[in-house]
Amino acid sequence: MPGGAIAVASDHAGFDLKEILKRDLQEAGHDVLDLGTDSTQSVDYPDFGMAMADAVASGQAVKGVLVCGTGIGISMAANRNPKVRAALVHDVTSARLSRQHNDANVVAFGQRLIGTETAREALKVFLDTKFEGGRHAGRVAKLSKGCTK
Template identity: 50%
Template sequence: MKIVIGGDHAGFSYKQALVAHLQTQGHSVQDLGPFSDASVDYPDFAHPVAKAVSAQEADLGILICGSGNGVAITANKHADIRAALCWNTELAALARQHNDANVLCLPARFVSLEAAQAMVDTFLQTAFEGGRHANRVGKICP
């Protein structure tokens, strides 16, 4: 699977670890930054991730910032993006199953790296259920 990933300075160390984690699983990962823990503005990285997923240059996206809120709000400004802020594997699964989420947003300051990795694995391994959920997802951006 082709994954695009980005975040901000608060999510930098998790991003680095997640890139390595995904690569060991055989995924193709495009890291859009940042490339250090120096202070940056999360929209500068969230918009390119959302654009790549929207343009189908990647199958799914992952964004990491301190709370996960900033990157989720930014990514969801793009019409074809359904970015989900998750803090456990159950929410990551439901985001895919019921909402056909295509960008996972993680709050680095509030979850462990192990929990973040588990959420990423769950998000990537879970399929959209369709059915009654497809109608609802279709109403998000009429």
């Protein structure tokens, strides 16, 4: 895959959508690193959000895809790592802007809140959109520094 691996991870509530998005990535020729979970059996979303954060922060993956029931908890867990900018998106517009303005390196979805086709299209847009830099670069740099004044 050009540019490195894309990691995918979910909890039980996001497992089905994770599997669909993983298949789409593989069919598009991406190298996919599946960090789990492997079923709909109940698990703790922070474990998978942190595994994603570790994979992206270490360079094992260049981008990541997270899914839980709402996308909220798993993205919060991933964002505890200062090298991760996980964006919870609900549509193509939020996916595009998360890349253009925030240089998000992880996209998060809520399986209970987003339609499958919307998630599939938003993921494509997320991966195809470049960071604009410019006036946004300083703001993004602050995210890695802990948002101090």
